[in-house]
Amino acid sequence: MTAPGSGAHTPPPPTPGGPGTTEAPAAAETAPTGTALAPDRARRARRTRRILGFAAVLAAGAVALAALNSGTRHGLLDPRSADPYGSRAVAELLKDRGVTTRVVTTAREAADATGPRTTLLVTDPDRLGTRQRGLIRSAMDLSGGRTVLLAPGSHSLTDLAPGVRTESATEADTLAPACTLPAATSAGPAATGDDRRYSTGLPRATACYPSDGDPTLLVLPAGTGGDTVLLGSGTILLNESLAEDGNASLALQLLGSRPELVWYIPSLADADPAADGDSEDQSLFDLVPIGWNWALLQLFVAAALAALWRARRLGPLVTEKLPVVIRASEATEGRARLYRKAGARDRASTVLRAATRERLAALVGVPASQAHDPATLVPAVSSRLGDGGHDVTSTLFGPTPSDDAALVALADHLDALEREVRTS
Template sequence: MGGWVAIGATLVVVGIIATILAGMGQWTRRDLLDPESTGTDGGRALAHILADRGVDVRVVRDRHALEAALQSAGGTDRTPAEATLVLPDSPLLSDATFEKIADSALDVVIAQPQARAARVLFDAELSGYGTDGPVAPACALPAAQRSGAILPGTLFAPPADGDVTACYTVDQDAALLQRTRAGRTVTLIDATELFTNSTLTANGNAALGVNLLGGRSTLIWYMPSAADADAGDVAPSLGELTPDWVSPVIVLLLLAGVAAAVWRGRRFGPLVAENLPVTVRAAETTDGRARLYARSGDRLHVADRLRIGTLGRLARLLGLGRTTPANEVSDAVADRLGMPRAQVRGILIDDRPGTDRELLALSDRLRDLERRVHQAVRPDTNPPTDSGRTP
């Protein structure tokens, strides 16, 4: 059962790691343009700049806090608040709720625009993304003219009516749309590519952020939460779509599968050593291989086997490691015997026998070389009399 315990523990660990990674991914999404986040995608740097300039930055994270902040800024059901509202085009908000909030302040900046915001507020549509280089304002909007060029993110196809100001145009598209009606201003811009902590210092991003969000003494920065979703707009879960009997049946099938795996699963015991029916002597194996090499005429293979054995023995004689490259062993042998390195390398590595006679000559040279190294290293002992002419 120890194996099953290990498998179960592994599955638990994998589940925990997957949960942590999923949570990190969700946190990263929640962190996007958050005015209290110091991460690369957060918006704390811009919020601090605005606060240093005397703007009262209020961060609200649910509908109730948003309504309270709007009321404190003079907002009522009929009168918009005298404040700037940063409103993301969040899928948590229905179209009706999104439009209602967009009408609740005198200045509204749609900071994370989606197709819904462009369609509902400007009768426009998303048309592209990004450019190769910074784009100049090319419009009469003072906030854009004072900011200079930016490297835009999402681009919009502006409507045909004349009450919409389009700035930072690329061909027929624009990165900023602004409409003013009855004293209320709504601005559409992809702030996720301009006002985050990592991009704020590029081009005129910081100036544009301050000009758009710092026009009034109060800035309400709304970060919707899951609790703000309208109940009628929340998609039903998988459990709500399936009949009541499906979940118990799935659990029962899983338990049955686990029980079957435990019942029929192979239980691995300790390894058992089994004796072979016959014993083959090493000499017979060597002779058999030699006959196969001779029959196939594979002289290079035989020469390699002779050299490998000789190199191993020479490395041990010279005190070298088992993993020492052949060329280093060859150089060490040449230095020990005072022979030219090229000559020793030819014997141990380079020479390629083309006939049986040359192969026998190579075997003799290998044996002689090993004998000489043995005499040089251990002069008081008898050198080996046979280097293994038979591979």
């Protein structure tokens, strides 16, 4: 296949400095030697090692910081956590009053630890699976101690507090006791109403801190001498809100009525995937420990600073002269091979015809602006030809060749047509 843009002839190998040779300055004809490139490679290697070392130091620092943070931040309502949403403050106050706190993460551990001298606190009842709820219910019936359920919903109330219904929450958070429960009357207003309200027809149930007529704290006596406390919000146990209103007093009285406190934080193994709709709304970042969030933030900032540092070192684009002499025939053959590999006969034939039309227009005196106009170019070319049987219109403006052989034939016809016009 004849290469496009070269007419119908394949140029002979050019001589150095002759036509068809792309000349480069003398200084650029000599390719750089390996000795000249060695210092550049060494500099790049040193720069790369420095960047990798800097990144390694940042990564190690971030991991260390995350590990240190993870040791003191255990999440929401955790008595070991000093974070604003942890509960270390209330655990320390209980310790000062002689109450020992034991943290458990499985329902079996929680059930085995309960007894008449214990208070069992379940921080997320709705997260429990069916088997776990059964274990906790059995412990509640047999222990004779107190069980505190934080914000249980309809999913867990059926098993853990039958006969109690949950109502929608209201905007009110700090509420007055409005009951005769000693713990509530001595504590006064407390933040119990920002999550759930309850309603029940059970006899002897004590309803406190009502919101729109429904209590946010409900105490249900048990036949074994213990009781069950339904607390509509865990706000009174948080570090950030413990000192507000009567939160501390109410929390200490509800959790400190027995000398031992079993603090049950359900683990993933105890979770019921279909239980809590709120867990489905959590994003990936909600599940990442707080310490690792800070580590990721530091890595992101470090990466941004490194990008800015490297971007400042990049100057404007600099043109570079070719280090070798390139023959025009090599470029022509390479382009032709690309056309052939892509099967671009349409593009190749279009380029061949366009180049021939432009050269013929110059030979027959047709302006360059009208070189591709059949009505102008065809009569001018035909007038320079004899009776050679050339179909000028089909040759210069015909359809795309159907195969490579037809494309080669077209190149030959264009070559013959141009040669005859030149010799006429």
